[in-house]
Amino acid sequence: MVEINQSSSLGRIRVWKVDGFEGVFAPLFLKNDPSLKSYLEEGGYRALEKVLSMGPDEVIEEVKRSGLRGRGGAGFPTGVKWSFMPKDAERKFLVCNADEGEPATFKDRYIITFVPHLLVEGMMISAYAIGTREILVYIRGEYWEEAFILKKAVQEGVEYVKSRFGVSFDIKVMQGAGAYIVGEETGLLNSLEGKRGQPRPRPPYPAQKGYMGYPTCVNNVETLACVPFIINKGADWFKSIGREKSTGPKLFCVSGKVKKPGLYELPMGFPLKKLIELAGGTSCGGKIKAVIPGGTSAPPLTPDELEEATLDFESIASFGSFLGTASCVVICEHDCIVRVGWNMAHFYAEESCGQCTTCREGTRFIEYLFEKIENGRGTEKDVMTLLDVSSSIPGSAICAHVDAGSLPAKKIVSSFKEEVMSHLGKVCNAKNCEFSFHT
Ligand SMILES: Cc1cc2nc3c(=O)[nH]c(=O)nc-3n(C[C@H](O)[C@H](O)[C@H](O)COP(=O)(O)O)c2cc1C
Incomplete structure (x- = not known):
């Protein structure tokens, strides 16, 4: 494996040559x-x-x-x-x-x-x-x-x-x-x-x-x-590059808590875990808590799912998420997953065009519930309501914005339930949570 690391007008261009794959976009980017x-x-x-x-x-x-x-x-x-x-x-x-x-x-x-x-x-x-x-x-x-x-x-x-x-x-x-x-x-x-x-x-x-x-x-x-x-x-x-149903070279955007964020060109089907390793692993000194695989519309994967996931449409979909724009965000153990959910929910509520009721009201309600839970005012019923709303509104509007604003919330409540529940009248263990031991 060879890493090329060159400065450019957009910061560093990081390109990896892996297993004989030389990249097709990357050599052109590197000409700058x-x-x-x-x-x-x-x-x-x-x-x-x-x-x-x-x-x-x-x-x-x-x-x-x-x-x-x-x-x-x-x-x-x-x-x-x-x-x-x-x-x-x-x-x-x-x-x-x-x-x-x-x-x-x-x-x-x-x-x-x-x-x-x-x-x-x-x-x-x-x-x-x-x-x-x-x-x-x-x-x-x-x-x-x-x-x-x-x-x-x-x-x-x-x-x-x-x-x-x-x-x-x-x-x-x-x-x-x-x-x-x-x-x-x-x-x-x-x-x-x-x-x-x-x-x-x-x-x-x-x-x-x-x-x-x-x-x-x-x-x-x-x-x-x-x-x-x-x-x-x-x-x-x-x-000949990638997987049977997900072919070709692919540009991956890597951000969040990694040592070497940036753009990576790799074949489709590359293991997600290996991509994070190429990006230097976590920058927070802790373990990975979750990885968003395809931009914030894509439900986050758990560390167990990360072990198995490869960066192609089929593999990521098998974990109930999406390859989406192939933009991976690494969330570390010090980050509060409820805060992550709130942050994402806020974006989709703000950006809903307001045309469809389920999207306009549903994304705002999801944001409200995350905020309430994050700030220690949530109840068990709120968590159940969050799961209920985020499970019932996907597919209910003119476009997929409603899915983007609800499916990540559903995954957070179902896959990170313990941490979500830890906000109910108690304190969150994550360092980066206002409702925690550490702040
Ligand atoms: C809420 C929402 C936002 C989207 N934003 C983008 C975008 O910024 N860029 C983009 O290429 N596709 C975006 N898409 C997907 C486009 O609707 C469309 O599927 C895509 O441009 C088709 O191009 P492709 O077949 O080459 O992927 C978005 C879809 C949704 C539902």
């Missing part, structure tokens, strides 16, 4: 040069050149065969999603989701900062496959510098492709205004249209009626950035 010149030196835009001599269906087939699944959270097969786009629509759109709102997630930011042309090329190939030249990028409002870098790359990339291959793409970059919910694809479409960023009921799905009523395909930054690699190196190469 987002220019077109640098990208062309790496063979940039050759995948697009290849694709222009293929039929769109051939491109979709290759991506389907690669097994690429969406990196935005849900893990939907990308080629299958593309094949849902109608062939005969008068206008169609590709939308790149660069909202990156999931707490603890920063992988798309690296792609945009270090290799924006990889994303531009990936968008062009994907647009070609679904039969459009019209592309919209929705980038989170807080990513000012990234939006600047991307806009420059878009302008250069579009001009280069027009002069080199005679093909015109229309790519617009729009900036959000700081709401988490507009990362959800239909909330994003509303926001792009200048409306309130509230998710839309489905059906109709975006592939039927999306941006301005036209068929639209929404894909995440990392998903689109995988596409040039698949075209250049082939579906078989991509499939």
